[in-house]
Amino acid sequence: MATLLRYTPLLIVALLWELISRSGLVSQQMLPAFSDVLRTLVELAQSGDLLSNAVASLGRALLGFGLAVVLGGALGAAMALIPFVYRGIDPIVQIFYPLPKSALIPLVLVWFGLGDKSKMFLVFLGCLQPMILATFNGLRGVDTILGWSARSLGASRLEVVREVLFPAALPQLMTGLRTALAFMFLLMVSSELVIATNGLGYLIGSFGDQGSYREMFATILVVTGLGFAADRAFLAWSGHLLRWRP
Numbered sequence: 487m488a489t490l491l492r493y494t495p496l497l498i499v500a501l502l503w504e505l506i507s508r509s510g511l512v513s514q515q516m517l518p519a520f521s522d523v524l525r526t527l528v529e530l531a532q533s534g535d536l537l538s539n540a541v542a543s544l545g546r547a548l549l550g551f552g553l554a555v556v557l558g559g560a561l562g563a564a565m566a567l568i569p570f571v572y573r574g575i576d577p578i579v580q581i582f583y584p585l586p587k588s589a590l591i592p593l594v595l596v597w598f599g600l601g602d603k604s605k606m607f608l609v610f611l612g613c614l615q616p617m618i619l620a621t622f623n624g625l626r627g628v629d630t631i632l633g634w635s636a637r638s639l640g641a642s643r644l645e646v647v648r649e650v651l652f653p654a655a656l657p658q659l660m661t662g663l664r665t666a667l668a669f670m671f672l673l674m675v676s677s678e679l680v681i682a683t684n685g686l687g688y689l690i691g692s693f694g695d696q697g698s699y700r701e702m703f704a705t706i707l708v709v710t711g712l713g714f715a716a717d718r719a720f721l722a723w724s725g726h727l728l729r730w731r732p
Contacts, residue, residue, distance in 0.1 A: 527704035543685040547674040550609030562621025613666035620662020624655030
């Protein structure tokens with residue numbers, strides 16, 4: 487019951503969508519009824535096109551995301567723990583942080599073409615900086631007394647980092663991971679709208695160009711559902727890891 491009440495606003499949005507479309511306030515060609523979009527979604531799923539394109543999109547996106555998590559975590563930790571690394575990398579991170587990564591799509595197209603590498607690279611770039619900053623801020627925000635106490639008890643520097651600093655920084659790290667996960671879906675779709683021959687973003691753009699708005703909205707619903715499911719799963723995992731917090 488609690489779960490149903492929590493997601494009641496989504497049901498209200500779906501009902502309003504249906505009513506607005508059926509009432510004629512908006513042309514059904516431009517805004518198909520929600521029930522029609524759901525039927526089209528089932529048809530696309532049965533044809534197999536939706537699954538094959540979703541697999542292509544998620545495969546590329548997850549590879550870029552994984553690389554960004556590993557490298558971003560390593561760079562953020564090095565910046566927090568090694569002063570000269572911080573001085574060398576921080577200006578680069580700060581100057582590129584405000585840059586919308588989608589602005590690099592034309593350049594990436596020239597570099598990597600229409601293949602998988604272009605989409606992976608954009609997702610990688612978009613997820614990299616949130617991970618660098620979350621790891622850096624998380625480690626730098628740990629109370630230094632915790633490290634001093636561990637060292638006074640005989641812990642080595644590596645043990646302090648592994649057993650004290652990283653567990654204490656974990657809430658900040660999880661926030662960075664969640665932000666990077668959202669960027670992954672954003673850049674997955676935006677890159678495929680321009681530089682792809684398959685994938686969910688490609689389907690959205692292709693259906694829109696053809697005027698097949700039911701199919702376009704159905705594909706958008708799939709992307710929304712995948713992103714929502716990934717975020718809910720991440721929150722459940724994060725809650726399990728951080729269950730020690732009051």
